[in-house]
Amino acid sequence: MATRGSIASSPQISTKSAIQSVPMKIKRMDLEARTLPPAQKATLLAKLREYKSDLNVLKREAKKILASNDPFSARDELLNPGLVGRHLGPGLDQRDRLMMATDRMNQTGERIKESRRQLNETEEVGVNILQDLQLQHQTLLHTQHTVGSCKPSVTNVCKFCF
Numbered sequence: 277m278a279t280r281g282s283i284a285s286s287p288q289i290s291t292k293s294a295i296q297s298v299p300m301k302i303k304r305m306d307l308e309a310r311t312l313p314p315a316q317k318a319t320l321l322a323k324l325r326e327y328k329s330d331l332n333v334l335k336r337e338a339k340k341i342l343a344s345n346d347p348f349s350a351r352d353e354l355l356n357p358g359l360v361g362r363h364l365g366p367g368l369d370q371r372d373r374l375m376m377a378t379d380r381m382n383q384t385g386e387r388i389k390e391s392r393r394q395l396n397e398t399e400e401v402g403v404n405i406l407q408d409l410q411l412q413h414q415t416l417l418h419t420q421h422t423v424g425s426c427k428p429s430v431t432n433v434c435k436f437c438f
Contacts, residue, residue, distance in 0.1 A: 291338055298331055 302324060309320035 288342055291342070295331075295335055295338055302327055302331065 305327075306321070306324050309317055309324060312320065
């Protein structure tokens with residue numbers, strides 16, 4: 277038989293995981309929308325801005341609802357803002373603090389790795405764009421030179437014909 281706490285925690289867990297997964301999906305949609313033609317891109321980017329604002333509203337509402345279900349959350353938030361959701365007793369010893377600090381460092385390290393990955397991807401896209409622009413520039417210069425060298429010949433032919 278399920279206890280009252282396990283019934284309440286299941287929707288909370290699914291809500292938290294759903295809310296955490298949405299920003300990455302919005303980011304992917306944003307990247308895809310930016311590759312589309314300008315007419316489609318403008319409408320999709322406007323929709324994505326709406327989605328982002330809706331997500332922020334939902335996050336705030338979910339936080340309020342989850343906090344109202346937890347009698348310790350307000351007290352914990354006031355006493356230990358960095359430890360909200362971790363109901364540790366008054367006997368928080370050095371080992372527990374060290375474990376929490378290690379967890380936070382690992383999470384920060386993962387965020388840094390993800391940021392570096394995104395930075396490398398962005399840099400690669402920028403390099404590709406610059407290469408394409410350089411190629412287009414060379415093509416334009418070659419075309420301009422070709423047209424410039426043909427101009428005297430066309431002028432002579434026009435004089436000869438008329």
